[in-house]
Amino acid sequence: MRGRVSGTFSVIHRDASCGARLGSLKTPHGEIETPIFMPVGTNATVKAMTPEDLWAVHAQIILANTYHLYLRPGHRLVESLGGLHRFMNWSGPILTDSGGFQVFSLGELRKISEEGVKFQSHLDGSYHVLTPELSIKIQEALGADIIMCFDECPAATADYDYVSRSLEMTTRWAKRCKEAHSREGQQLFGIIQGGMHHDLRARSLNEICAIGFDGYALGGLSVGEEKEQMYGVMESCAPLMPQDAPRYIMGIGAPEDLVEAVWHGFDMFDCVMPTRNARNGMLFTSQGRINIKAKAYEEDGGPLDPACGCHVCRTYSRAYLRHLYRAGEILASQLNTYHNLYYYLDLMRRMRGAIRENRFTEFRRDFYGSQTDNHV
Numbered sequence: 598m599r600g601r602v603s604g605t606f607s608v609i610h611r612d613a614s615c616g617a618r619l620g621s622l623k624t625p626h627g628e629i630e631t632p633i634f635m636p637v638g639t640n641a642t643v644k645a646m647t648p649e650d651l652w653a654v655h656a657q658i659i660l661a662n663t664y665h666l667y668l669r670p671g672h673r674l675v676e677s678l679g680g681l682h683r684f685m686n687w688s689g690p691i692l693t694d695s696g697g698f699q700v701f702s703l704g705e706l707r708k709i710s711e712e713g714v715k716f717q718s719h720l721d722g723s724y725h726v727l728t729p730e731l732s733i734k735i736q737e738a739l740g741a742d743i744i745m746c747f748d749e750c751p752a753a754t755a756d757y758d759y760v761s762r763s764l765e766m767t768t769r770w771a772k773r774c775k776e777a778h779s780r781e782g783q784q785l786f787g788i789i790q791g792g793m794h795h796d797l798r799a800r801s802l803n804e805i806c807a808i809g810f811d812g813y814a815l816g817g818l819s820v821g822e823e824k825e826q827m828y829g830v831m832e833s834c835a836p837l838m839p840q841d842a843p844r845y846i847m848g849i850g851a852p853e854d855l856v857e858a859v860w861h862g863f864d865m866f867d868c869v870m871p872t873r874n875a876r877n878g879m880l881f882t883s884q885g886r887i888n889i890k891a892k893a894y895e896e897d898g899g900p901l902d903p904a905c906g907c908h909v910c911r912t913y914s915r916a917y918l919r920h921l922y923r924a925g926e927i928l929a930s931q932l933n934t935y936h937n938l939y940y941y942l943d944l945m946r947r948m949r950g951a952i953r954e955n956r957f958t959e960f961r962r963d964f965y966g967s968q969t970d971n972h973v
């Protein structure tokens with residue numbers, strides 16, 4: 598069992614008007630400025646983006662998934678070829694999710710027990726058992742800079758008693774994960790559960806923090822709950838979480854969710870929204886979301902977002918992006934993804950600037966005013 602990787606995270610500045618803070622997180626593959634958004638690279642690729650594109654949109658750290666890489670191509674193969682960084686030619690930091698959430702969102706015929714989760718692969722129906730120990734060994738073999746404890750994410754509809762019993766097992770699994778983890782320099786984050794119940798959240802938070810990890814994540818969110826419930830959990834948990842460790846909310850989220858979470862004092866985020874929406878023609882702009890396939894853009898020779906400095910907005914017209922999408926061209930996914938990730942990462946950069954200048958509360962107010970969400 599490894600102790601905490603000391604001295605990797607420091608809070609550089611706090612905005613006195615709210616919970617927002619500027620941080621620095623050191624990893625074996627580089628230093629990360631927080632608050633930060635992590636593009637999702639599930640199968641060892643951020644879909645439609647080359648590593649060069651990721652650097653160009655100022656990505657600092659990306660996420661990959663244990664469940665997917667274990668099933669295909671296999672963590673031992675990736676390890677034998679030099680690890681995930683070498684395999685995908687990404688020299689920056691990587692965080693891997695532990696697989697529990699994906700087993701429940703993708704796996705077939707799952708059976709959960711104290712040992713772990715039995716499931717059938719969604720790829721070929723083969724049978725597998727994912728345990729806390731195996732999840733840690735897979736993530737160590739992949740060589741991620743930050744790895745996550747194996748946990749259970751209860752459905753948003755789970756009742757109080759189920760959520761209570763589930764968080765207790767997640768705590769027992771977290772202890773097993775810490776016991777199994779031995780890779781020097783690799784950070785292990787704990788995951789806090791408890792559903793939408795503030796008393797259960799506090800219990801899970803105290804139990805996970807008592808074990809001691811290099812960072813702490815809120816799990817069990819963005820699973821279909823109302824925004825008010827999500828924001829309520831953020832508000833109740835942030836003040837209870839260690840001040841001197843990174844705070845990560847898994848699966849979050851839309852731009853407005855990121856602004857709200859940073860305001861409460863969270864540091865790290867991941868979500869498929871910018872990349873998945875891009876492939877569906879839903880693009881994020883300074884004026885809100887637009888649907889590029891709308892007829893309104895058929896003859897629009899202007900930039901996707903006049904306020905955006907990205908290569909796509911400086912080079913192509915909305916009419917061209919609409920044409921590519923309607924023609925089913927591969928370039929549509931590439932250009933749309935490039936812009937959406939640039940928008941997300943530039944939003945994080947703008948939030949860091951607002952914190953640095955103690956004006957994050959004003960930033961949050963102005964952001965809500967700007968998002969007309971016209972959905973045209």
Ligand SMILES: O=c1nc[nH]c2cc3[nH]c(NCCN4CCCCC4)nc3cc12
Nearest residue numbers: 694698750816817818819847848869870
């Ligand atoms: O409790 C969790 N433990 C481990 N990993 C997780 C990943 C998660 N991802 C999400 N939500 C993803 C929601 N996303 C939003 C955009 C559309 C596709 C689904 N919640 C999560 C909770 C967990």
